[in-house]
Amino acid sequence: MSSVDTALLGQPIRGPRALTDDWGRFWHLTYNIARNEFKLRFFGSVLGYVWQLMRPLLLFGVLYVFFTKVALVNKLHGPGNQDYGAQLLGSIVLFTFFGEATGAAVRSVVDRENLVRKIQFPRLAIPLAVVLLAMFNLGLNLIVVLIFALIEGARPMLSWLELPLIVAFLAIFVTGIAMLLSALFVHFRDIQPIWEVVQQILFYASPVIISVDTVREKLSPTLVHIYMLNPLAVAFQQFRHAMITHGTPSAGAVLGSWGLLVEPMLIVVVVFVVGFWVFNRSARLIAENL
C-alpha cells in the first residue's frame, strides 16, 4: 500500500461487535426481529394469541385450584392473601415473562447462526429481540391480569403507575441474564438444562404460590432478607402490592426500609453489567466459534 498513505484513509473498519454506532439501525433490527416473531406466533395459527396466553393461564388454573381448594393457602394468612387469585396470576405472568425471555435467549444466538455467520450486524440485537418479544407478550398478558383483578374486586389505585418501573426493573434483570446466557451457550451447551433447573428454583424462591406473609412467618429475618435480595421476589412482591392489593406489604416494607431496595437493585445492575461484558467480549468471536 505504498501508493496510499494509510494515515489519510480514516478509521479502518472494526470487526464484529455487540453494539454499533448506528443506534437507529440497532433499534430497527431488534424491533423487527421481535415483531416478525410476534407476528408469526400471533397469526401463525388459528387461535394465535389464545395459544400464547394458554401457558400462563393453564399454569394459573392448576395452581389456583390446587392451592385454594386443596391446600387452602388463601385461607391461612389473613390480609396478605386477599385476592389470592389475582396475586397468583400476576406473579405467574411476570414469571412467564422471565422464563420465556431467558429460556429463549439461551439458544437465540446459536439458533441464528445463519445470520451471525453471514452478515454484519450488532450481535446484541439477537438477545435483545428475544427480550422485546417477551415484553410484547407480557403487555398482552398484563391486560388479562388487570381484568382478572378487577373481577376479583381490586380497584384502580394510584400505585398502578408503578407498573412501568416494576417492568423496567424486571426487564433490565432479564436482559442481563439473556446476554449472559446467550453468550455462554456458544461455549457451554449444558447451560440450557442447568438454566431450566435454576428457573425452577427461582420460581419457588419468589412470591408466586406462597405469599411473602407466609415466608415472613416461617423464616428468620435474615433468611427473609436473603429471600428479598432475589430481584424476582422484589418485582413480584411490589407488583402484588402496587397492582393488586395493599393488603400485602411492599417490597421495601418486607426488606425493612425502602433504602434497602438498593441491594437487589445492585444485583440487577451487576447481572446486567456482567452480562453485557461477557456478551460484548464474545461478540467478536461468536461467528467463528459457532
Next chain:
Amino acid sequence: MAEGRADTLWGMADVPSLVIDRVSKTFRVPEERTHTLKERALHPLRRSRHEAFEALKDVTFAVERGEFFGIVGRNGSGKSTLLKCMAGIYGVDAGRIWCNGRMSTFIELGVGFNPDLAALDNVVMNGIMLGLSPREARARYEQIIEFAELEEFQDLKLKNYSSGMYVRLAFSVAIQVDADILLIDEVLAVGDASFQQKCFDVFNQLREEGMTIVFVTHDMGSVNRFCRRAILLERGEPVVLGEPDKVAEAYLELNFGREVHQEADGTLSRLGDGAARITEAWLEDSAGQRWAVYSQGYPLVFKARVAFETRVDDPVLQVTFEDESRRIAVVATTARECSRSGRFEAGDEAVFALHFDNYLSPGRYFPVASLARSSRAMDPIDRYPRGLHFMVGGAEAGGGYVDPPYTATVERVKGGLRDHVEAL
C-alpha cells in the same frame, strides 16, 4: 462520521473503495472441543489445546472505485474468510481494512429470510440487515418485487416459493440497498443460466454507476468475463494479483499443475519394434517454457525426444490430442513438412517438434505420440502413451471442439421478398 472524514482521503475521487492492508487471520481450532460446563468443571486444570489455522497471511490489495474485482482460489484457500473479514463478520488478527462507502454483502441468499412470512416482511427485514431504514425498505418494495418478477407471488409465504423465486427476491433486495460496495460470495451459482446472466448485466450496470463489486468465485469463466482485476489466494496467501486471464491461468495451474508429473505412464503398453524410443515428450510455449496450462490463442509446441537404437530412415512423429472423453481433437504429423527427416544411426538423438496455434477449446487434453517409419505409416517404431496431459485455459469458449478466430458480418440482401412486394 461524515465530519471525521473531511480531512481524510475518502473525499477524493481516486481513493480506493476498499483497502486491505497486511491482513492476517488465524482461526484457533480446539483439538478437543469442550462443549459443556461439566467438562470444564471436572477438568478445571486441563488447558484446552488449540491448533492455529492460518486462514489469511499478509494479504494486501486495494479495490478501486467502480472496479469489478474477483477473489479466486481453491476450496479452503481463504477467499471466503477474506470476504467475511471485509464484510466485518470476522475480526482480523493483524492488519487493517478500510472501507469507503456503504457496503452491501451477499454472502448468502436471503439472510434473515423467514419462510413463514410473506415477501414484504422479509424484504423489510433483509433491507434493515443490509443497512436500510424500515421506511426506505418499504419504499423500495415495489421496485424489488418488480425486478424479481414476483408480482403475482408477493402474498405467498416464502416457504411456498421455488428456489429460483427465492434467489431472485434475495438478489433484488441486495442490489436495491444503495450500497457503494457490493460483496458477493459464490451465491450466484444457485440461479439458472438466464438469471445469472441477468445478475451480471445488473452488476455491469451498477459498476457503470460507480458501484464497486467484489466477488468470490472459482468459476474462471465469470472472472474472465466480468472482472477487471482479480486476486488468487492459495493457503491464505496471495499468489497473483492482476489481469483476470493471468489469474485464471495461475488458478488452473494450481489446480492441475501438480498432477503433471504424478500420473505414471502405462495405461497403454508401448507398441513398436523398438528401433527407437521416445524418451521424453512434452509441451512448451513459444519461449520454450513448460506449463500445465496454455492460453488459448497463443503458440503451443509439442516436442518429443527420440533415442535411436538402430538405423532408421526418415522417421515420422505423429501426435494426437485426445480430450477428456477420449475423442481425438487434433492429429498432427511431421510427415507433411519433414517427410525427409534424414537417416539416424544407433545412438543418435533427435527432437521432433510440432508447432500449433492453440485454438483448442478450454479443457484438458492428452497427447499421445507415436514414431513411425515414413515409408510405411502403419509401421510403428515406438509409442509414447497416454500419461501426458495439459490444460488449455481461455475465456472464449464457444462450446465447440475448437475456437478458431473468426470474424462476422451481417449484410442486408437487396432484392428480398419485401423489395419485390414494394416494387409491385
